[in-house]
Amino acid sequence: MKRFAMKDYGPAREVLTEIDALSREVDETHVRVKIVAFGVNPYDISLRQGKMSSFRSLKFPYVLGNDGTGIVTEVGTQVNHLAVGDRVIVHAVGGTYGEELVIPGKKAAKKSPAISWAEAAGAVTPWLTTYNLVTHLLGDKIGETILVQGASGAVGSLLVRLLKYQRKTVFATASKKNEEMVRTFGADEFAAYDQEDVGELFKNQADTVIDATKGSRTAESGLKAMKPAGNYVVLNDLPQDQSKPGNYLHFTPSKDYSDLEALEAFNHLYEEADLQITIAKKYPFTLESVIEAHEALEDHPTAGKFIVEREEA
Numbered sequence: 001m002k003r004f005a006m007k008d009y010g011p012a013r014e015v016l017t018e019i020d021a022l023s024r025e026v027d028e029t030h031v032r033v034k035i036v037a038f039g040v041n042p043y044d045i046s047l048r049q050g051k052m053s054s055f056r057s058l059k060f061p062y063v064l065g066n067d068g069t070g071i072v073t074e075v076g077t078q079v080n081h082l083a084v085g086d087r088v089i090v091h092a093v094g095g096t097y098g099e100e101l102v103i104p105g106k107k108a109a110k111k112s113p114a115i116s117w118a119e120a121a122g123a124v125t126p127w128l129t130t131y132n133l134v135t136h137l138l139g140d141k142i143g144e145t146i147l148v149q150g151a152s153g154a155v156g157s158l159l160v161r162l163l164k165y166q167r168k169t170v171f172a173t174a175s176k177k178n179e180e181m182v183r184t185f186g187a188d189e190f191a192a193y194d195q196e197d198v199g200e201l202f203k204n205q206a207d208t209v210i211d212a213t214k215g216s217r218t219a220e221s222g223l224k225a226m227k228p229a230g231n232y233v234v235l236n237d238l239p240q241d242q243s244k245p246g247n248y249l250h251f252t253p254s255k256d257y258s259d260l261e262a263l264e265a266f267n268h269l270y271e272e273a274d275l276q277i278t279i280a281k282k283y284p285f286t287l288e289s290v291i292e293a294h295e296a297l298e299d300h301p302t303a304g305k306f307i308v309e310r311e312e313a
């Protein structure tokens with residue numbers, strides 16, 4: 001079974017490799033999924049570069065990939081919500097970069113036929129982040145006016161769409177070149193972080209500020225925009241200066257969040273809330289594709305997801 005693995009930490013071209021892996025047994029709680037498409041996340045790049053090795057050690061060869069879609073080929077006796085032949089969305093702790101994956105049944109949900117393989121694969125981590133942050137981390141505390149920084153990104157774009165579906169007032173920031181795209185998500189106000197003073201424009205107006213930028217790059221403007229005692233939520237690092245009164249939160253995935261609940265919500269809301277996923281590039285199922293996608297994500301890539309998809313889908 002073909003899988004794409006990293007044999008060490010380091011540059012994509014040096015450490016990513018193709019391996020012939022043995023299939024695992026499926027026990028009563030797991031399912032076997034033939035992977036059709038997988039998404040490449042900024043998280044995969046950081047893992048491969050060893051930026052997380054102090055708190056997340058990997059055993060090599062390690063197969064990356066949390067997000068994927070595919071077809072169920074075997075089902076454990078205790079998994080009642082899936083059957084052989086079902087088309088599914090999967091959320092793995094590594095392992096979607098390959099032809100096949102054995103995964104706990106509770107980490108796979110049926111995929112709505114309305115959603116393409118590529119879009120569903122690209123949605124997994126961004127949607128789980130969006131849904132759990134809005135629904136569980138903040139819930140009723142979110143307020144009415146929300147500033148989403150990094151609204152052109154995979155997480156940011158879903159945040160804008162979901163919050164607009166919930167009839168919130170949404171201010172959005174991204175680079176000027178992505179303004180038109182972000183406006184189509186329904187944002188009430190747009191500011192280009194590379195041309196405007198975002199903090200001054202939205203000063204003390206946001207009940208909640210969400211920094212969904214790569215590497216939490218907008219602390220200064222976000223803090224200015226947050227109402228005193230508002231919520232300040234980051235996906236990466238919290239600001240060092242927390243002297244402004246506020247509820248400072250770092251979103252992290254949690255065992256308390258149910259993947260099935262979130263993925264079923266995605267199926268349900270995909271059409272109703274217009275949760276389209278922008279695809280930056282779709283690649284064929286080769287090692288070269290994985291390397292190219294990793295290299296592209298190291299820079300400041302075109303907005304949208306990088307997806308590897310098999311032809312036989």
Ligand SMILES: NC(=O)c1ccc[n+]([C@@H]2O[C@H](COP(=O)([O-])OP(=O)(O)OC[C@H]3O[C@@H](n4cnc5c(N)ncnc54)[C@H](OP(=O)(O)O)[C@@H]3O)[C@@H](O)[C@H]2O)c1
Binds near residue numbers: 043149193215235
């Ligand atoms: N904590 C968690 O559980 C969790 C979950 C998911 C993601 N994340 C992290 O959250 C971040 C966003 O993920 P993603 O998948 O949405 O990434 P993405 O699709 O690459 O989006 C990155 C966003 O950052 C913006 N950006 C880049 N450089 C910027 C700068 N100098 N100033 C302001 N904005 C800038 C981009 O805007 P333009 O392209 O328009 O410039 C874009 O909107 C990543 O760092 C990811 O690792 C964390």
